[in-house]
Amino acid sequence: MAVDIREQTLADWGEFSFIGFLRDRLPASHPELLLGIGDDASWWRPAGGEVLTTTDMLVEGVHFDLAYTSAADLGWKSLAVNLSDLAAMGGRPACVYLALGLPGTTRRSWLEEFIDAFLELADHYGVQLAGGDTVRSETLVISVALNGIPAAAGPVRRAGARPGDDLYLSGSVGDSFLGLRCLQGRLSVSGPAGIFLRERHLRPRPRVELGAFLGTSGMVNAMLDVSDGLIADLGHLLSASGGWGAELEIENLPLSSAAREALRAGMCDYPELLTGGEDFELLFSLAPDRFPELAAAVAGVGVELTRIGRITSKPGIFLLGPDRLPYQLDGKEGYDHFQTRDC
């Protein structure tokens, strides 16, 4: 009887066979990478001699649910969230390190799909898998570290927003939250809109090119990526910038047609869209007179930028609804990883 080797478990396949498989999947070496997978450490010569580093850990049952997340979705997303952090510094990603904690019962086919999607996204941005670790764990855990290089002008930090700056957001907000609700069966959106929302949750598109353009432009005063929710992350930006405040204009928030339709149908409200998290969009502040020049510089990237409010000298986050009347969030403001919450 023929046995499908892709249905082997990792315990049968073996750690070293998996590493061999990984090495075979890698493209020809990255020009800056002098030594990749297979030694005690990798060796890399970053152009410009400076390094940006970020790391993110994803845990089964907390950050993802395998009931509706495929191996390929997870491979993609575990790199995407790190690319988003590096984009938020205005940098360019270069070398990535993948530490995997895997049950011995993991199927070879599952791992191959995970790795192929991870490497598909890596290749797209010229990122090289340069090392990692593979260990046994009953719970599936993925920890990615990413090294990249800053723009010549240095990275764009969270600190640096000034009163009077305009606040801009890339793309649209709240889609990932709605997509998660759909995947959990708590919301029903059919057709292309439903597919779009679920994709925004499972396969976020990190703003790698936009981030690098914004970093190179030297025009952005402060930036971060929206992962904990727009309100929470705006709070982080304000706090890093020295405690200024911000006005957000609810009606100016960039919403996708799918999110706008869900809002109109009463399937969600503004507070949910503003705090849902995992948008992986870039939020940045800019002196108002710089926008035309910036818009011209990033026009080729094809990502929409929307002015959503401004930095104020008065501390706090003030939401303005229709007719600039105050809008209340009802205390749903942040995301702490240790509060119980849906994944």
Add this chain to the structure above:
Amino acid sequence: MAVDIREQTLADWGEFSFIGFLRDRLPASHPELLLGIGDDASWWRPAGGEVLTTTDMLVEGVHFDLAYTSAADLGWKSLAVNLSDLAAMGGRPACVYLALGLPGTTRRSWLEEFIDAFLELADHYGVQLAGGDTVRSETLVISVALNGIPAAAGPVRRAGARPGDDLYLSGSVGDSFLGLRCLQGRLSVSGPAGIFLRERHLRPRPRVELGAFLGTSGMVNAMLDVSDGLIADLGHLLSASGGWGAELEIENLPLSSAAREALRAGMCDYPELLTGGEDFELLFSLAPDRFPELAAAVAGVGVELTRIGRITSKPGIFLLGPDRLPYQLDGKEGYDHFQTRDC
């Protein structure tokens, strides 16, 4: 009634309070680190412009057992295993990134002890905690990534051993295996010998200074650290070097007095000491005529180096017992993370 805040759980203390605690614990910034904890990524300018990177993941119940591993032991060891990898490249460690998956019930006191021991070891070697991630996980998971810099002559790789090279090992082998057996209650060694063995398992001393000296010397042909067991790691070195073989002289193996005593008392055998793993010693190969010069160069480090055998052109690992008679390992040769095994 007074409440001891150190008995708070992480769920009460909160992720951001923990990060604030961490930042307060950090020493004044590292001269090369331009931006540390608190942004989307860290920013670092490595002296010499080149980077070595390694990463290791430790999982509760697989790599450690909290029944006999204290928070401080674990904090220490999770950095030590990465320092050992960097030492094995002949490099100098610089910036470390700590990703923690923690149950919400983790006590503040536990975390403080973990961090204090991690930072004690980091400070000792001038390593700066520059970033990380803190997430919720039912199973305790620690994933560390470490960036460092190679010696000016470049890193010492696994590849590079040549027939005729002598094989050297730092320190002693098998202590960690015996210490683990003691901790598991499977072996009883009392007094200072028992304390020594348990310490060798729980608080390994990575050969950071020795590794950097060996790297700078430019004399070492191939090197790695012994983590999977001496035989398995020697196999990795031979395979990376193009498939040469090696002769190991059993009677020349450096054993501590405690291990020698355990061997004499029949509490263990050579195969166990050779395959037990987690020695975190450096294994390297060298042209025979270079040793006197090398020994003089590293004399100040205070770590004993022992010639344990040589590289042969005949493939395979050949153990020589008393009178250079062949010695059999009975198939206990490697470590695969997905084989079931004691932690």
